[in-house]
Amino acid sequence: MIRRLAVILPLAAFLLFVVIAIRGLDSDPSRPIESGMVGQPVPDFELEGLNDANPGLAASDLRQGTVTLVNLFGSWCLPCRVEAPQLERLAASGAVVHAVAIRDETQDVEEFLAEYGDPFSRIGMDPRGRMQIEFGATGVPETYLIDGDGVIRAQWIGEIRPENVEEILARMEALQ
Amino acid sequence: MxxxxxxxxxxxxxxxALVQLIGGEVELRRKDDDAALRLLVPAAIGQALLCTGAFGALIWAFTVSDFSVLLVASHSHTEKPLLYKLTGAWANHEGSMLxxxxxxxxxxxxxxxxATGPGGRFRVRLIQTMGAIALGFYAYLLVSSNPFLRLDPAPVEGRGLNPLLQDPGLAFHPPLLYLGYVGMSATFAFAVAALLERQVTPAWGRAVRPWVLAxxxxxxxxxxxxxxxxYYELGWGGWWFWDPVENASLMPWLAATALFHSVGVLAARGALKNWTILLAVxxxxLSMVGTFIVRSGLLTSVHAFAVDPERGLFLLILLGIYVGGALILYALRASTVNEGARFRFVSREGALVVNNLILSAILGVVFIGTLYPVALEAISGERVSVGPPYYETALLPLIFVLLVLMAAGPFLKWRLADLRAVGARLLPAFVTAAVLALVAVLFGLRGVLAALGVAVAGWLGAASLLIVLGPRARRLSLSATGTALAHFGVAVTALGIAASAAGSIERTxxxxxxxxxxIAxxxxxxxxxxxWAGPNYTSVRGLVSAAYDGNSELLAPERRAFVNPMQVTTETDILVRPSGNLYAVLGDGDGxxxxxxxxxxxxxxxxIWIGGLIAAGGGVVAAFAGGKRRARERREAAA
Amino acid sequence: MKPKSQRLFLIGAAVAALIISALLAMPALREGAAYFYAPADLAAADVEPGQPLRLGGLVEEGSVMRLPDGVTTTFRVTDRLESVPVRYSGIVPDLFREGQGVIADGRLQADGTFAAETLLAKHDENYMPPEVAEAVARAEAEAKARPAN
Incomplete structure (x- = not known):
């Protein structure tokens, strides 16, 4: 009897481990966490532009009555390159797309825009990644949909994929 | 292309690999061992060549910086030195799984x-099981972690490799670790084959021993x-952090250490059959659990890895199939394995049982500490971290007893040992331990624990040397030499730990x-x-001169700023002297x-590290023991 | 030893190993396990000073100060609801920056300052330590639940 038990014990211990592991995976800590800012007005901010010729981005720019998109990106970020064509398509369809360059240098951003296109109406430089916290972003890229009164209405974590474009345009249309 | x-x-x-699994089964049903081997051996060889070829292709893509491959684009950069382009191939999830x-x-x-082993059917089962394990990992790689995924359009430049990983030590750490982890798969296959063929015999023990040791x-x-x-790259001055990733490599190591000691008992005396099989499984x-923990993001670690829950689930399924399958097989077959031979407590085999007992307890403590945070979060949602204080309080007594007893183990005879004779032979070791502790205290060592640590290291080291240098050294077998060497290595490590823990001084x-x-x-x-400017970074370098005994040496700790990706790393500089290391780190300026x-x-x-390498060397020496007998068995099997 | 008693002895030994490891592990776990707190948790919880714990959050903008001794750094860790003053002696990690996630291991002092023994700043650009991300997200959710002011 004791022997039978001793032989099955390892299996039982392993099953226990599997159960715990599945529960652990289920409550996986690395899942994208949605910003609690959705539904909130955008925080006050004012960012410098790329250079003297280009205006920066401020919270007041997002309260002008038009629905806008704000894209948090970095020239150093690979998925940002992947989403560039989608942002171009959005801009071509008439959407106003603003950008915040997170922890970036002017020259790098200029090279990035030259390479991957510049669909942005305004670009704010955020050398210290402050906006990432203000918008409640966990990474880069992230894109926020903001209504005419400056309230954040939706958030896309990670790169915008081709299949997201229609959805985004439809939601912008609905809010206008 | x-x-x-x-x-x-x-x-x-x-x-x-699929051919190995299914073909082996078909031929075994037909009871044709030779036909099975004619099919399986070439399949295993071909599989190895193809897989090596695939790995070569990935290395090639990294070498020529082919950024149309997603993996290369995300982890490499043209400005990286060639060595790190190569090692970049495995410094990421997909590449490391490949x-x-x-x-x-x-x-x-x-x-x-x-491999030799008891009988042709056993060899077929062995190759078949190896194929089955490989198959699961191919599926994992091809389905959820394909390293050859293309990126369209290809970026002109890659994202770069984490600068922390741009280091020769880390370049060769994963391959060595994997040789160890994966080597355990051979042992596992031996155990599964032995259970399937009911061949848990001393001959099996002798056949598996070199694999475990290697x-x-x-x-x-x-x-x-x-x-x-x-120790030198993270810049904290510590050498072990009890981090989940480190524990993930420590746990299979503990199980393997217990395993080759119990395999020794099985090979020599035919005892501890079930226990040995269980340890092999x-x-x-534990190697797989380790990979799972690290790769699934179940635990957060200072060694950052990209994590993906989907992959975690896939690995968990693989883990369930292999480990669950093997444990079910064990539960079914273990009670049919015939009883092992009898033995007495005061004997070599008795001492090895105690060794296994203590190692298992250590393994248990590490396992509990590593998994407790996961279990607690799964049950109550609370987040907790278990750090060095836990491991130190729980493990110190166990390790101390282990070190004391392992000095005596090799002096005990199989079957029945004469404790009084062993005591007499160990007297010089006892004297050495006492003298060493006394000298250390005279040199300014403080603390009872530290003195005990030095004493026990001296005791173990001297006892191990007595075997190699003693009167019976001439007739010493390779296996006993390897044991003595490995034990001596452990003593050296223990001395390093005790002395550095007690005498370490830190000042900023x-x-x-x-x-x-x-300082000191x-x-x-x-x-x-x-x-200062390096090949792909700029840095600020401090020139620090350290004067001692009329000499002066220059240390140059740095803070490096890498551009691709943007990151700052601390480069320590270390002055190595026979009496110890002076470790220097440059911090921020105050402006x-x-x-x-x-x-x-x-x-x-x-x-600490010198002792570890001596111990590994001892393992290699012991792995060669019994080589003549195995060669003879191979010839007989071939004839 | 007789077969039966040897078997019992071996099984007994295995059980003993289990019990020994549990006996050693449990008290050590109670002493040595550090619970994770976000600043808001810490404010709400009744934490005994001197107990080891782990504090996670963001380094508050403009709060990092180097004391005149040249080696002690003070800053505040925030989850945007509450913030906790932290004191750390030594070289801060490479990735330690204002506005970035940080995890500090240490103990709460009687005066409410958190004395950090180790600092872990982990910020791969696309990545925030999960504990921090979760704490911040939770704090934001609570902020949303409160009436806007």
Whole structure:
């Protein structure tokens, strides 16, 4: 009897481990966490532009009555390159797309825009990644949909994929 | 083109692994062992060649910076030195999993070509099981972690490799560790084959022993290299952090250590059959649990890895199939394994049982500490971290008893030992221990624990040397030499741990150039702080001179700023002297001309790694023991 | 030893190993396990000073100060609801920056300052330590639940 038990014990211990592991995976800590800012007005901010010729981005720019998109990106970020064509398509369809360059240098951003296109109406430089916290972003890229009164209405974590474009345009249309 | 070839080779290799699994089964049903081997051995060899080819293709893509491959674009950069372009191939999830299966396939090749064992059917089962394990990992790689995924359009430049990973120590740490982890898969396959064929015999024990020892030696060397890397690259001055990733490599190491000791009992005396099989299953299971923990993001670690829950689930399924399957097989078959031979408590085998007992308890403590946070969060949602204080309080007594007893183990005879005679032979070791502890205290060692640590290291070291240098050294077998060497290595490591823990001094000084400070016997002076440029980074370098006994040496700790990706790393500089290491780290400047300089004096700390390498060497020596007998068995099997 | 008693002895030994490891592990776990707190948790919880714990959050903008001794750094860790003053002696990690996630291991002092023994700043650009991300997200959710002011 004791022997039978001793032989099955390892299996039982392993099953226990599997159960715990599945529960652990289920409550996986690395899942994208949605910003609690959705539904909130955008925080006050004012960012410098790329250079003297280009205006920066401020919270007041997002309260002008038009629905806008704000894209948090970095020239150093690979998925940002992947989403560039989608942002171009959005801009071509008439959407106003603003950008915040997170922890970036002017020259790098200029090279990035030259390479991957510049669909942005305004670009704010955020050398210290402050906006990432203000918008409640966990990474880069992230894109926020903001209504005419400056309230954040939706958030896309990670790169915008081709299949997201229609959805985004439809939601912008609905809010206008 | 070449990446596609690599991808294709991976599919072919997976197909051959499938042939190993199914073909082996078909031929065994027909009871034709020879036909089975004629099919399986070439399949295993072909699988290994194809998989190595696939790995070569990935290395090639990294070497030529082919950024149309997603993996290369995300982890490499044209400005990276060639060495790190190469090592970049496995410094990421997909590449490291490909390295893992490549090593697995190579072990499969070695097992197919070289392994002996009880009977032809057993060999077929062995190769078949190796194929089955490989198959699961091919599926994992091809379905959820394809390293050859293309990126369209290809970026002109890659994202770069984490600068922390741009280091020769870390470049070779994963391959060594994998040789160890995956080596356990061979042991696992031996155990499964033995259970399936009901061949848990002393001959099986002799056949599996070199595999366990080889894997253990690789694992030991891999862990030591990783620890050394953490010591000089992370810049904290510590060499072991009880981090989940480190524990993940420590747990299979503990199981493997218990395993080859109990395999010894099985091979020599035919006892501990079920226990040995269970340990063989456990050693590989823990390697897989380790990979799972690290790769699934179940635990957060200071060694950052990209995590993906989907992959975690896939790995968990693989884990369930292999480990669950093996444990069910064990539950079904273990009670049919015939009783092992009898033995007495005061004997070599009795001592090895105690060894296994203590090692299992240590393993249990580490396992509980590692998994407790996961279990607690799953049950109550609370987040908790378990750090060094837990491990130190729980493990110290166990390790102490283990070190005391392991000195005596090799002096005990099989069957029945004469304790009084053993005591007489060990007297010199006892005297050495006492003298060493006394000398250490005279030299300023403080603390009862430290003195005990030095004494027990002296006791074990002297006892191990007595075997190699004693009157019976001439007739010493390779196996006993390996044992003595490995035990001596452990003593050296223990001395390093005790001395560095007790005598370590850490100070942080804010110094302006020209100012001086003192630590231990060193007069420190910050000569200058200057900019410096490396191949793909710029840095600020502190020139710190350390004067002692009329000598002066220059240390140059740096803060490096990498551009691709943007990151700052701390490069320590270490002055290595026979009596210890002086470790220097440059911190931030305060903008008014002062710089933080952290200094760390750690006596005898280098012995920790030297001892580890000696122990690994001992494992290699012992692995060659019994080689003549195995060669004869192979010839007989071939005839 | 007789077969039966040897078997019992071996099984007994295995059980003993289990019990020994549990006996050693449990008290050590109670002493050595550090619970994770976000600043808001810490404010709400009744934490004994001197107990080891782990504090996670963001380094508050503009709060990092180097004390005149040249080696002690003070800053505040925030989750945007509450913030906790932290004191750390030594060289801060490479990735330690204002506005970035940080995890500090240490103990709460009687005066409410958190004395950090180790600092872990982990910020791969696309990545925030999960504990921190979760704490911040939770704090934001609570902020949303409160009436806007």
């Amino acid at each position: 070449i990446p596609e070839l690599g991808h294709f080779a991976l599919w072919l290799a997976a197909a051959l 390295l893992w299966v490549t090593v697995l396939a190579l072990f499969g090749l070695a097992a197919a070509a070289r 894997a253990w030696s690789f694992l030991t060397a891999g862990i030591m290299l990783g620890s050394f890397w953490a 456990l050693a590989f299971s 000084y804010p110094l302006a150039p020209g100012e001086t400070a003192r 016997d060193f007069e420190i002076r910050l000569d200058a702080v200057e900019p 008014e001309g002062r710089w933080q300089v952290r200094l760390h004096w750690q006596p005898l700390v280098a012995l």
